[in-house]
Amino acid sequence: MPQSLSDALDEDLSAWRWEVRLAGGTPAGAERLGDAWVADVDGRVVGFASAGPTRDPDLPADQRELYALYVLAQHHGTGVGPALLEAALGGEPASLWVLDGNDRAVAFYLKHGFRPDGARRDDDRWGDPLHQVRLSRS
Numbered sequence: 001m002p003q004s005l006s007d008a009l010d011e012d013l014s015a016w017r018w019e020v021r022l023a024g025g026t027p028a029g030a031e032r033l034g035d036a037w038v039a040d041v042d043g044r045v046v047g048f049a050s051a052g053p054t055r056d057p058d059l060p061a062d063q064r065e066l067y068a069l070y071v072l073a074q075h076h077g078t079g080v081g082p083a084l085l086e087a088a089l090g091g092e093p094a095s096l097w098v099l100d101g102n103d104r105a106v107a108f109y110l111k112h113g114f115r116p117d118g119a120r121r122d123d124d125r126w127g128d129p130l131h132q133v134r135l136s137r138s
Contacts, residue, residue: 034067037087039080047071049084054095056119056134064089066096076104085112093138097121100131113137 034052038045047070054065066088071080096114098105119134 039084046075047080047084049088051088064092064094095134095136097132097134100133109135
């Protein structure tokens with residue numbers, strides 16, 4: 001994620017939205033985020049994932065989409081990411097969107113059976129457009 005976007009996030013608002021989502025609600029002004037999983041180490045959250053039905057009209061309606069998967073950098077390579085991916089998607093066919101140029105994330109998803117499917121989009125909800133590519137697995 002670009003640092004400028006991280007710098008612009010309102011941590012209190014984000015925390016409140018996650019509290020509402022994890023309690024099963026949808027915060028005002030936010031989209032439904034699907035089911036969520038967290039990974040904790042010694043009582044500290046070190047990563048999370050969220051997934052649900054695909055939001056892409058060109059994919060089968062019963063296909064899953066990974067909406068988010070984030071792991072703190074100090075926990076990269078420890079198995080947290082694969083565990084969250086498995087919890088969120090199992091072995092089901094699925095898709096996800098990743099920032100173009102995020103080579104570490106792309107390599108992770110390639111290792112877990114995802115491949116670029118040719119779809120691209122620009123997400124400009126936070127100012128400058130974020131260029132994304134879609135990865136899918138069958």
